[in-house]
Amino acid sequence: MTRSARALDRATIIRIVVIAVFLAIALFVLPTIGADWTTTFTSVAIYSVITLGLGLLYGRVGLISLGQVALLVIGVWTATRLNFAVHLPFPVLLLVTGAITCVVGVLIGLPAIRLSGLYLALITLMAAGAVNVVLVAINFPNGGGGFTGRTDTPDLSGLQPVRRPAIAEGDTAYYRYVVVVAAVIFLVALLHVRGKPGRAWAAIRESEPAALAAGVNIVLYKMWAFALASFMAGVAGAMLAAQVGQPTAQSFQTQDSLTLLATTLIGGIYSLWGAVVAGCFSQLLPFLFQVQWGINPNFVLILFGAGLLQVLLTAPGGLAQQFPKDMANLARLIRRGLGKVVGRGAA
Amino acid sequence: MIEVEDLTVRFSGVTPIDGMSVTFPGGTCGLIGPNGAGKTTFFNVLSGFVKPAAGSIRAFGEDLLRMADYKRARWGLRRTFQTEQAIEQLSVFDNVAMIYEHSGVKGRGKRAEVEAAIDFVGLETPSRARVGGLGARERRLVEVARAVVGRPRVVLLDEPAAGLPEEETEHLRRVIQAIPGQFGALVVLVDHDMSLVQACCETTAVLDFGKLIASGPTPEVLRDENVIRAYLGTEDVG
Numbered sequence: 111m112t113r114s115a116r117a118l119d120r121a122t123i124i125r126i127v128v129i130a131v132f133l134a135i136a137l138f139v140l141p142t143i144g145a146d147w148t149t150t151f152t153s154v155a156i157y158s159v160i161t162l163g164l165g166l167l168y169g170r171v172g173l174i175s176l177g178q179v180a181l182l183v184i185g186v187w188t189a190t191r192l193n194f195a196v197h198l199p200f201p202v203l204l205l206v207t208g209a210i211t212c213v214v215g216v217l218i219g220l221p222a223i224r225l226s227g228l229y230l231a232l233i234t235l236m237a238a239g240a241v242n243v244v245l246v247a248i249n250f251p252n253g254g255g256g257f258t259g260r261t262d263t264p265d266l267s268g269l270q271p272v273r274r275p276a277i278a279e280g281d282t283a284y285y286r287y288v289v290v291v292a293a294v295i296f297l298v299a300l301l302h303v304r305g306k307p308g309r310a311w312a313a314i315r316e317s318e319p320a321a322l323a324a325g326v327n328i329v330l331y332k333m334w335a336f337a338l339a340s341f342m343a344g345v346a347g348a349m350l351a352a353q354v355g356q357p358t359a360q361s362f363q364t365q366d367s368l369t370l371l372a373t374t375l376i377g378g379i380y381s382l383w384g385a386v387v388a389g390c391f392s393q394l395l396p397f398l399f400q401v402q403w404g405i406n407p408n409f410v411l412i413l414f415g416a417g418l419l420q421v422l423l424t425a426p427g428g429l430a431q432q433f434p435k436d437m438a439n440l441a442r443l444i445r446r447g448l449g450k451v452v453g454r455g456a457a
Numbered sequence: 458m459i460e461v462e463d464l465t466v467r468f469s470g471v472t473p474i475d476g477m478s479v480t481f482p483g484g485t486c487g488l489i490g491p492n493g494a495g496k497t498t499f500f501n502v503l504s505g506f507v508k509p510a511a512g513s514i515r516a517f518g519e520d521l522l523r524m525a526d527y528k529r530a531r532w533g534l535r536r537t538f539q540t541e542q543a544i545e546q547l548s549v550f551d552n553v554a555m556i557y558e559h560s561g562v563k564g565r566g567k568r569a570e571v572e573a574a575i576d577f578v579g580l581e582t583p584s585r586a587r588v589g590g591l592g593a594r595e596r597r598l599v600e601v602a603r604a605v606v607g608r609p610r611v612v613l614l615d616e617p618a619a620g621l622p623e624e625e626t627e628h629l630r631r632v633i634q635a636i637p638g639q640f641g642a643l644v645v646l647v648d649h650d651m652s653l654v655q656a657c658c659e660t661t662a663v664l665d666f667g668k669l670i671a672s673g674p675t676p677e678v679l680r681d682e683n684v685i686r687a688y689l690g691t692e693d694v695g
Contacts, residue, residue: 309555312544320542323504324603325530325559380546 136289141282150397152285152353155292158389159346161374162299162382163339168371169379170303171335172315173226176367177218177234180241181340183362185211185347190357191251191259193272200275200352204291207348208341215340216333223332235367242364250357271355288349295342296382303382307334369414376417378428387429391417458482459521459611459643464512466498466667473498474509475667484637485644487654487661487675491687494664496647497539500613504536505529516611531561533610533642535603537617543599545589549575552588553602560607574606575599577639578632594625601632609642618650626653633657655679663687 136155141148160178167173189207192198198206222233254261278287302308310331313321321328351357373391378384391414400407425432459481466474473495488496501507503514505526514521516534524532535556543552553571562570575584578598582591588599597617604612614633618626634657636644648654654661655675662672665687671678678684 306558309547309551309558312547312551313555316544317538317542319504319506320538322506322527323530323534323536323538324556325527325561326555327527327559 133289133293137286141285145281146397146401148281148285149353150394152281152288153350153393153397154386154389155285155288156346156349156353156389157370157393158385159292159295159342159349161370161377161388161392162296162385163342164370164374165377165379165382165385165388166299166303167335167339168374169384170308170311170315171332173223173332173335174228174231174371175234175336175339176231176371177215177238177241178339178343179362179364179367179370180234180238181211181215181343182347182350183241183245184214185344186351186357186362187245187250187347188344189348189351190272193351194251194253194259200273200278204345204348208344211344211347212337212341215343216337219333219336219340223329223336235364238367239364242362245359245362249359252356272351272357274352284353288353291345291349295345296385299338299342299382302338307331311335369411372414372418376414376421376428378421378430378432380427381430384428384430458517459645460515462513462515464499464502464514465510466495466502466507467510473667474502474664477512477664477667477669479662479669479672481643481645481662482660483643484659485633485646485657487658487678488645488647488664489649489651489654489661490664493666495667496664497615498667499664500536500615500645500647503529503534503611503613530556530559533560533608534613535605535607535609535611535642536613537600537604537615539615539619541596541600543588543596543603545587548585548587549580549582549591549599549602550584552599553584553606556603557607560609562607571606574602577605577635578602579628594621594628597621597629598632601629605636605640605642609640612636612640612642612644614644614646614648616648617646618648618653626650629653630656651679 136151140151160182164175164178167175185207188210189203192203192206218234218237222230222237225233248258249260251259252261253259274284275287278284303311310321310326313324313326314328314331318328354361370388370392373388374384376391377386377388395413396407396410399405399410421428421432461477461479461481464474464477465472473493475495477495477499488499490496498507502509503521505524509522519532521529521534544555547555550571553574554567557567557571557574572584578601580595580598580602582595588596591599601614601617604614617633618629621629630653633644633646633653636642644657646654646657658675660673661675661678663670663678663681663684665683670683670687671681
């Protein structure tokens with residue numbers, strides 16, 4: 111018993127070391143590559159927060175939501191509107207935007223939560239479509255008055271982009287800021303997954319009748335997951351608004367929800383690392399294709415399709431679970447190969 | 458004590474439970490009958506998944522049917538299902554803790570009570586092991602641990618020994634026998650393994666086509682002609 115406890119402690123230590131190394135690389139190595147890389151990595155961090163919410167909903171609770179991009183849009187819009195209306199410190203702007211998006215998500219979720227599987231996916235996709243229609247009509251605020259905060263004759267000289275935090279005005283500093291915020295949100299997700307809500311979600315995902323027989327308040331815990339994922343999308347939206355400064359309606363499409371779900375599945379929905387992988391797939395890969403290699407970014411979609419097929423057929427845990435297994439296999443092969451060489455040398 | 462009176466369940470055109478009146482006095486009570494006799498339907502009525510057309514169920518003096526389904530776990534009702542319900546992605550501890558957290562038991566004793574339930578069923582694997590990596594016998598024991606944690610008053614076991622080899626049923630038998638004494642809960646055991654029912658249950662009720670055909674002390678019930686006939690499926694010749 112003590113031996114297994116010690117072994118598990120070692121596993122925890124390894125996990126903490128891996129996270130620390132990963133964060134150190136993200137904070138100090140990645141920003142040195144180049145300016146356009148830093149912008150891309152900022153997007154990766156922001157999108158990994160959204161895919162984290164998507165992964166929580168599908169991987170932990172079994173709910174397929176195709177409305178996360180719509181919630182992201184609501185987050186971007188809310189943060190932009192708030193930016194023109196009031197002067198809030200950036201962390202407060204993140205929290206308020208997250209809270210407002212959370213309320214909207216719950217309002218959409220309340221009726222939708224009674225459905226599941228394909229129907230929930232359809233309803234949330236339609237909600238996303240509706241949000242997009244509204245967005246095209248009212249566009250993002252540009253400093254005008256009224257609810258929409260939009261004017262056809264913006265005073266271009268006085269037009270301010272969405273403010274970044276005072277301590278992180280520059281691209282590199284802002285990138286680091288986003289990574290830290292994302293890390294905090296991942297921690298919140300981890301605490302949920304490891305705690306009472308995570309266990310209740312697992313019970314609901316396994317079997318709703320059994321969860322009901324266990325006294326789990328199914329509607330409450332589904333709503334909780336929905337609210338959390340909406341909050342994450344809202345915070346991500348606020349960070350995205352401050353990253354681009356002046357968001358445009360053209361940069362958000364309803365079908366992005368589908369590609370986002372695909373990348374989330376490729377990354378892996380059962381592991382929080384999967385969200386990071388998914389963020390890389392959805393933001394880093396198009397950048398590599400388009401800017402670095404000069405390949406038509408539409409090829410990325412084909413890659414996503416092939417990747418999704420491969421993951422669903424051979425590695426349902428996604429890359430986040432498959433990669434460590436492959437590495438362990440590789441290490442075993444190398445060790446065996448070395449053993450043979452050494453054995454031959456001795457003989 | 459559970460008192461069932463005139464319980465009738467109707468699904469369109471079928472009557473899986475037909476005027477069932479029986480008392481489960483306490484300890485471990487058997488509920489047996491051929492396939493399709495209505496045993497699991499009875500459990501589903503107790504859980505609140507099925508609303509009966511008529512009848513009443515009083516458990517320890519309380520009207521169970523008037524209690525909302527999700528409140529019954531809090532009241533102290535636990536059950537296992539014929540299909541396995543232990544959650545593969547979670548550890549043994551988390552599986553049992555999940556039930557405890559919704560049992561309505563307050564206070565700081567969570568870890569101790571969860572570990573006590575895991576010890577009680579005799580699981581030797583560390584409680585941090587993932588259930589997905591366990592064998593069939595151990596997963597079954599996790600389910601029993603889930604059924605006894607959080608101060609249960611009534612524990613419903615739906616074919617806990619199904620598919621287990623004999624020597625493993627032996628261990629399970631000792632565990633089930635110890636539940637009433639350890640937790641003060643009433644156990645209702647549904648199983649097709651007659652030696653298990655005989656060994657665990659002081660009293661047994663027999664259902665056949667939704668009708669109660671015998672109930673009383675287990676040895677007498679198992680010698681009852683109607684029961685033997687129901688199990689062998691012979692027609693009434695005399």
